[in-house]
Amino acid sequence: xxxxxxxxxxxxxxxxxxxxxxxxxxxxxxxxxxxxxxxxxxxxxxxxxxxxxxxxxxxxxxxxxxxxxxxxxxxxxxxxxxxxxxxxxxxxxxxxxxxxxxxxxxxxxxxxxxxxxxxxxxxxxxxxxxxxxxxxxxxxxxxxxxxxxxxxxxxxxxxxxxxxxxxxxxxxxxxxxxxxxxxxxxxxxxxxxxxxxxxxxxxxxxxxxxxxxxxxxxxxxxxxxxxxxxxxxxxxxxxxxxxxxxxxxxxxxxxxxxxxxxxxxxxxxxxxxxxxxxxxxxxxxxx
Numbered sequence: 490x491x492x493x494x495x496x497x498x499x500x501x502x503x504x505x506x507x508x509x510x511x512x513x514x515x516x517x518x519x520x521x522x523x524x525x526x527x528x529x530x531x532x533x534x535x536x537x538x539x540x541x542x543x544x545x546x547x548x549x550x551x552x553x554x555x556x557x558x559x560x561x562x563x564x565x566x567x568x569x570x571x572x573x574x575x576x577x578x579x580x581x582x583x584x585x586x587x588x589x590x591x592x593x594x595x596x597x598x599x600x601x602x603x604x605x606x607x608x609x610x611x612x613x614x615x616x617x618x619x620x621x622x623x624x625x626x627x628x629x630x631x632x633x634x635x636x637x638x639x640x641x642x643x644x645x646x647x648x649x650x651x652x653x654x655x656x657x658x659x660x661x662x663x664x665x666x667x668x669x670x671x672x673x674x675x676x677x678x679x680x681x682x683x684x685x686x687x688x689x690x691x692x693x694x695x696x697x698x699x700x701x702x703x704x705x706x707x708x709x710x711x712x713x714x715x716x717x718x719x720x721x722x723x724x725x726x727x728x729x730x731x732x733x734x735x736x737x738x739x740x741x742x743x744x745x746x747x748x749x750x751x752x753x754x755x756x757x758x759x760x761x762x763x764x765x766x767x768x769x770x771x772x773x774x775x776x
Contacts, residue, residue, distance in 0.1 A: 526701075528717045529554055535565045536683060537575040537632060538707035544694060545701035545717050553697075560693050568686050571598045572678045574622075575632045584667060585622065585675040592659075592666035602678055602685055603660045603667060609681070610655035620657055622675035623649040631677065683707040684748060703742070708749040712742035 531542040544557060573579045580595050587593065609617045625631045627641040627649060641649065652673045659668040683706045690704045691711045701714030703722045712722040721743040728737040740747065 526717045529557070531558060531561050533565075535569060536573050536679070536686070536707060538683065540565065540686075540690075540704075540706040542690065542694075542704050543702060543716070543722075544699055545714070546699075557694070557697060557699075560697060561690060564689055564693050565686070568598060568682065568689065571596050572602060572682045574677060574679065581676060581678060587669065588672055590669050590672055592661065592664070592668040594664070594666050597665065599667070600660060600662055600665055602681060603658065603676075604662060605685070606678070606681055607655060607660060615655060617680065618653065618655045619676045619678055619680070620653050620655055620674055622677035623652060623673075625677050631679075679707075684709040684746075687711045687746070709746075710742065710749070711746040713744050715743070 526545050526547055528543045529546050531540075531544070533540060542561060546553060546557075569576060570579055572581045574582060576582065580599050584593060584595065603619070606617070606619045610619075622631070626633055627645070629639075652671055652675070657669060657671045657674045658676065659670060660666075661668070686706045687704050687709045688711065690706070691702070691713065694702050694704070695713075701716070703710065703712040703716075703724075710724055712724070716722050721741040723739050724742055724747060725736045725739045726749065728735040
């Protein structure tokens with residue numbers, strides 16, 4: 490009997506050691522689940538559209554959410570005050586209202602976007618042009634849209650076209666000024682402002698020390714690193730159909746940017762010149 494108990498002693502300790510090891514592993518697993526990385530979501534309205542931001546944060550960073558939230562809000566407000574067409578006090582709206590051709594001092598951010606716009610306009614042979622604001626309004630799009638379906642007359646269209654052309658705005662980066670070369674020029678930065686905003690928000694997150702996030706503003710997306718599951722961010726693109734909502738393709742993004750446009754849902758038809766769908770803007774699912 491003594492011999493049997495002597496052999497049972499180390500076996501019992503081995504069993505207890507195994508149980509302890511399992512308990513430690515379970516503890517580590519539970520700790521990881523409760524303290525591991527998670528995705529903090531920040532969303533809201535901006536620039537006549539919406540924004541959605543996901544940042545991978547540790548659960549030890551509970552106090553940091555407030556810091557990130559404020560940094561996002563401050564950046565969005567700054568850009569909104571500079572180039573939004575949806576607020577009467579923005580720099581862009583004030584510039585558009587000017588009837589003269591004298592230079593006006595504007596913010597560094599607005600100068601930067603006008604410089605970028607000029608580069609794209611030149612590279613595209615004028616296909617990209619921020620001075621199309623009168624045409625956008627004429628077909629009843631933009632912040633002043635009323636829902637009317639009337640299209641401009643040929644005479645009105647010709648007059649508006651005389652005020653359209655990217656070379657009709659001079660940018661002086663040294664003096665920090667913009668100048669219209671033709672009275673009545675009006676600009677719409679929506680085709681570039683949202684992508685610019687995405688880049689500035691991403692820069693801000695990097696400055697705060699984050700390397701895993703995805704930023705989306707009005708369909709413009711920039712992703713860095715991985716999501717909380719450790720895989721690249723997944724962006725689901727909707728199928729371009731009028732009825733229903735279906736996913737066309739899922740695109741993984743890792744340190745990449747993606748620009749989307751939903752003009753199949755908000756458009757003007759040549760058959761009635763002024764017809765368009767007023768359905769909801771297309772959406773993306775970010776995972």
